Amino acid sequence: xxxxxQTALRGLLDTRLQQGDLKQAIExxxxxxxxxxxxxxxxxxxxxxKQQIEDYAGATGxxxxxxxxxxxxxxxxxxxxNLFLSQNRSIxxxxxxxxxxxxxxxxxxxxxxxxxxxDIVSVQLLLGxxxxxxxxxxxALNAYKQAxxxxxxxxxxxxxxxxxxxxxGKNQEAQPLFQEALSRAPFAYKEEIQSLIxxxxxxxxx
Numbered sequence: 001x002x003x004x005x006q007t008a009l010r011g012l013l014d015t016r017l018q019q020g021d022l023k024q025a026i027e028x029x030x031x032x033x034x035x036x037x038x039x040x041x042x043x044x045x046x047x048x049x050k051q052q053i054e055d056y057a058g059a060t061g062x063x064x065x066x067x068x069x070x071x072x073x074x075x076x077x078x079x080x081x082n083l084f085l086s087q088n089r090s091i092x093x094x095x096x097x098x099x100x101x102x103x104x105x106x107x108x109x110x111x112x113x114x115x116x117x118x119d120i121v122s123v124q125l126l127l128g129x130x131x132x133x134x135x136x137x138x139x140a141l142n143a144y145k146q147a148x149x150x151x152x153x154x155x156x157x158x159x160x161x162x163x164x165x166x167x168x169g170k171n172q173e174a175q176p177l178f179q180e181a182l183s184r185a186p187f188a189y190k191e192e193i194q195s196l197i198x199x200x201x202x203x204x205x206x
Contacts, residue, residue: 006035022049033062040070044079051083059083071103072117078126090134097127121151128160132167140164155184159193166200174200 009028016025026049033042047062063080066073077100084093100123107115128143141164147157162177178200182193
């Protein structure tokens with residue numbers, strides 16, 4: 001009787017999710033996403049649900065729809081990238097991330113362009129992560145170097161580069177980068193970095 005009643009739709013969605021019935025959860029999710037175009041969580045959840053039921057074309061469409069309206073949504077970009085990688089479509093994943101970086105650079109600080117809200121450093125780190133997981137270490141290091149140039153105070157590109165060097169067995173080159181990342185990192189990350197440094201030092205002694 002009330003197809004647009006959001007309270008009823010959310011109740012139906014919750015019930016079907018609790019039952020683990022993802023296929024039946026798609027319909028109320030699609031309706032909620034349609035009724036709330038500014039709330040990215042519905043569209044993101046829709047994409048993830050479609051991916052879990054192996055509706056990859058539908059998941060891709062939902063991720064792209066979200067990125068079209070909110071190109072700065074890193075969750076959607078990461079989700080679509082991971083979807084491509086899970087299907088051995090690494091070329092498309094890399095192209096997607098590079099296109100996002102290009103859009104952000106072209107938008108600059110234009111307040112009228114939503115692409116100006118993209119966190120370029122985080123996207124550049126995502127590009128490096130893709131290369132790293134493919135064991136393409138030179139490209140990974142290049143991506144992290146570019147990220148560092150974009151924000152010299154961000155510890156993440158420095159730490160990522162150190163991890164790449166460590167993975168290659170280049171512990172002596174990695175050591176100063178680990179120390180630099182430790183000095184720049186917020187307190188919440190220091191313990192994790194110190195753990196990496198300890199494991200790296202063990203590798204050096206061996």
